[in-house]
Amino acid sequence: MLPQRHRKKSAIILCLLLLLSMAFGLSSCAELRSMEADVDREAFLNGLLREQVPLSLGENSEVTPVTLAQALVFAVNDNELVSAVIESLPSACLRGIDESLLRSYVQALAPEEGKKVQNFEALSEDEQNKCRELIVNSCPELTEKALRSIFFRLNYADQEDSRYSGREGIKNILAIQQNEQGESLIDKEWVEAVVSLHDFAELYFSAIADGKKSSDHAGSLAYLISQGEMPFRSVIPRNFAREKADQTIDYYRRVVNTDPTLSHCLYVLPGQASFLQDYQYGERLSAVREVIFKEKQGKLYVHEAIPVHFNADEAKILVMGEDLFSGLGRGIFRATISESDIHPLAGPVLSIEELEKSHKSLWRVHYYGLTMDIRGSADPESGSFRGSPESIEFSSRIFSFGQGTHVGLQEGELYGQYPFLADDQYIIEFGGTILGRFKLDYLLDHSEISGISLERLEPEA
Numbered sequence: 001m002l003p004q005r006h007r008k009k010s011a012i013i014l015c016l017l018l019l020l021s022m023a024f025g026l027s028s029c030a031e032l033r034s035m036e037a038d039v040d041r042e043a044f045l046n047g048l049l050r051e052q053v054p055l056s057l058g059e060n061s062e063v064t065p066v067t068l069a070q071a072l073v074f075a076v077n078d079n080e081l082v083s084a085v086i087e088s089l090p091s092a093c094l095r096g097i098d099e100s101l102l103r104s105y106v107q108a109l110a111p112e113e114g115k116k117v118q119n120f121e122a123l124s125e126d127e128q129n130k131c132r133e134l135i136v137n138s139c140p141e142l143t144e145k146a147l148r149s150i151f152f153r154l155n156y157a158d159q160e161d162s163r164y165s166g167r168e169g170i171k172n173i174l175a176i177q178q179n180e181q182g183e184s185l186i187d188k189e190w191v192e193a194v195v196s197l198h199d200f201a202e203l204y205f206s207a208i209a210d211g212k213k214s215s216d217h218a219g220s221l222a223y224l225i226s227q228g229e230m231p232f233r234s235v236i237p238r239n240f241a242r243e244k245a246d247q248t249i250d251y252y253r254r255v256v257n258t259d260p261t262l263s264h265c266l267y268v269l270p271g272q273a274s275f276l277q278d279y280q281y282g283e284r285l286s287a288v289r290e291v292i293f294k295e296k297q298g299k300l301y302v303h304e305a306i307p308v309h310f311n312a313d314e315a316k317i318l319v320m321g322e323d324l325f326s327g328l329g330r331g332i333f334r335a336t337i338s339e340s341d342i343h344p345l346a347g348p349v350l351s352i353e354e355l356e357k358s359h360k361s362l363w364r365v366h367y368y369g370l371t372m373d374i375r376g377s378a379d380p381e382s383g384s385f386r387g388s389p390e391s392i393e394f395s396s397r398i399f400s401f402g403q404g405t406h407v408g409l410q411e412g413e414l415y416g417q418y419p420f421l422a423d424d425q426y427i428i429e430f431g432g433t434i435l436g437r438f439k440l441d442y443l444l445d446h447s448e449i450s451g452i453s454l455e456r457l458e459p460e461a
Contacts, residue, residue, distance in 0.1 A: 063093055065150040065176040065184045069120055072174060072186070073154065075106040077116045082106060096188040105191045108198035108268050109174055111156055120152045120174065127151065131170060131269060138271020138295055145187055146270075148178045170274075173267045193270035193295065200224070200300040201273055201293045205260035211249035212260075221245040228301025244419035251306045255279050256289070263291065271295045306420050317392065317454075318400045319345045336376070338386040345398070346370060349383035362390065369396020393453040395443075401452060409449045414442065
């Protein structure tokens with residue numbers, strides 16, 4: 001089927017991270033496990049009153065990663081302590097970082113209103129490398145600093161919301177950098193990258209909240225969208241940003257339960273930040289969705305999967321204007337089909353090959369300009385098959401989909417129909433989850449669509 005447009009070199013990067021981490025002499029796993037501390041505000045304040053450094057120092061009174069993490073957490077829990085934290089640290093630890101920037105930084109790291117950080121702990125070696133990989137992929141200019149960073153997880157005093165606390169992976173992250181001499185510090189470039197991305201997320205959510213109140217405010221969201229990365233391979237379609245803004249606001253108005261400005265921040269790191277929201281699908285079902293903000297080559301943009309909703313009549317594949325699956329009466333990916341269900345205009349089956357053998361094997365069925373992966377049974381000799389479609393791809397102009405999407409369409413026209421296709425995770429829902437969900441993708445030859453693919457997705461649980 002169609003290749004993915006973006007392939008990460010995760011395995012290679014992870015190996016490089018491991019080798020470079022050893023080369024830079026970062027802390028061992030045993031040392032990392034010892035990097036944890038409680039946060040005692042009273043002890044901090046008492047230390048200041050006694051004119052002593054009120055932080056946990058190393059054996060030779062040096063400032064360690066734990067020292068700086070502890071200092072930042074004091075400020076995270078009480079923004080009024082930012083100036084006191086600056087006074088308590090050697091200037092070399094905060095080179096170039098003034099009070100205003102540090103205040104913005106701790107606000108970006110702060111948990112939800114009313115929650116406090118009770119303690120923190122270093123991430124495992126695997127988790128440390130996941131954070132480094134994420135930053136290296138997003139901000140290659142920070143590669144060396146990512147490799148010299150120690151990452152901590154902040155633990156809240158109050159139990160996290162059960163909707164979010166069970167999520168695996170990176171969350172509640174604070175990072176401390178080290179220079180070539182192994183001295184711990186809070187790096188200005190790192191701080192600015194975090195603050196910039198967090199501020200963009202806040203502006204984005206505020207623009208949506210304003211747009212929900214009045215469509216006159218959609219222009220602010222359109223402007224933010226237009227400032228981000230435009231992943232088009234040819235020409236940017238006219239009014240793309242405004243159309244995407246309008247559809248985003250409409251989706252939030254209909255589906256997302258969370259006030260956008262109160263979205264739960266899972267983590268914010270240079271190059272990527274993640275926020276969680278509650279949303280509604282179906283009549284009574286609810287779940288948690290993720291909104292990811294990214295920085296790439298100096299541009300900030302948002303990645304969130306916003307499905308377009310079709311009814312069953314709209315979500316059809318046509319062959320020369322006729323319904324390819326004539327008379328099914330159900331969603332494409334929620335039906336069982338056979339060769340007799342395919343319109344005669346598609347022509348005969350050219351070949352069938354088995355891709356995966358099991359009690360319900362996966363078969364690839366080829367027509368002229370049309371390929372389907374079918375889960376079920378098939379007889380390659382007779383050209384017969386019966387099963388559920390997993391994916392459908394067409395590369396001939398005689399086929400079209402939905403609102404006139406067809407091979408030969410210009411890329412700008414395609415994005416005019418489906419602005420969220422730019423997010424590389426375009427999901428279409430039609431008739432609710434009962435009829436099906438699928439992902440739309442395409443191939444491009446210069447600026448012209450040369451192939452279109454529909455891939456079945458599981459209904460949301």
